[in-house]
Amino acid sequence: MRKPDGKIVLLGDMNVGKTSLLQRYMERRFPDTVSTVGGAFYLKQWRSFNISIWDTAGREQFHGLGSMYCRGAAAVILTYDVNHPQSLLELEDRFLGLTETANNDCLFAIVGNKVDLTEERATEGGEKKGQASGEASGGYVSPRVPKQVQLEDAMALYKKILKYKMLDEKDMPAAEQMCFKTSAKTGYNVDLLFETLFDMVVPMIVRQRTEEPSQIVDIASCKTPKQTRSGCCA
Ligand SMILES: Nc1nc2c(ncn2[C@@H]2O[C@H](COP(=O)(O)OP(=O)(O)OP(=O)(O)O)[C@@H](O)[C@H]2O)c(=O)[nH]1
Numbered sequence: 001m002r003k004p005d006g007k008i009v010l011l012g013d014m015n016v017g018k019t020s021l022l023q024r025y026m027e028r029r030f031p032d033t034v035s036t037v038g039g040a041f042y043l044k045q046w047r048s049f050n051i052s053i054w055d056t057a058g059r060e061q062f063h064g065l066g067s068m069y070c071r072g073a074a075a076v077i078l079t080y081d082v083n084h085p086q087s088l089l090e091l092e093d094r095f096l097g098l099t100e101t102a103n104n105d106c107l108f109a110i111v112g113n114k115v116d117l118t119e120e121r122a123t124e125g126g127e128k129k130g131q132a133s134g135e136a137s138g139g140y141v142s143p144r145v146p147k148q149v150q151l152e153d154a155m156a157l158y159k160k161i162l163k164y165k166m167l168d169e170k171d172m173p174a175a176e177q178m179c180f181k182t183s184a185k186t187g188y189n190v191d192l193l194f195e196t197l198f199d200m201v202v203p204m205i206v207r208q209r210t211e212e213p214s215q216i217v218d219i220a221s222c223k224t225p226k227q228t229r230s231g232c233c234a
């Protein structure tokens, strides 16, 4: 197997849909998933390049492995569930620190998954119009307007990450370009997410390749240093 040319890593809390996003993209389906143990990767050929996409476990007990998976990453997909604001906060508190091992010019995408549920809930909310807010249903009090994460919150986190990484906003893709709302269930924006990143990662791979040879010293072409009379190198 040829060594992958670039690496993309999915990070985020358990249950946000990392595995589902990857399976939706790679296998074009939305199968039942089990909570990931450790990590797993897919290889995607994009143009003439091989890109590995790593799925990681969000469960706390596997947290220590995260920085290992991020080693040498060209891009990290920080995933949250749009219906669980806490999962966005976790990205900053728990997952951002794991990206220290990624490449210096690593790209960050912030992805709010499960948008299909917000649409469902909005429709349900509309149907129940007229009911008292927070009305008890079978003992469970459901708020009329569910708390959802807004895209602006994700964009604010993106800008915070650039500051934290001491990256100049001018040199990096804009927040609007790097914050996505997706649904692994319907496939909404899933291709856009992965393929936007592939297109951004490819020039990084090419740049890396052109920079690398200049660091290699060609011993054969090195001239033998002239000897001075005293025997020291000139
Ligand atoms: N409605 C809906 N459900 C989703 C979506 N994505 C994932 N799910 C469901 O959410 C649950 C968790 O999905 P996973 O993909 O296993 O989550 P994960 O982030 O990989 O979780 P860990 O492996 O534990 O870190 C599963 O029941 C999925 O079917 C989505 O876009 N919409």
Ligand SMILES: [Mg+2]
Binding pocket: 018, 019, 020, 033, 034, 035, 036, 055, 056, 057, 058
């Ligand atoms: Mg998983």
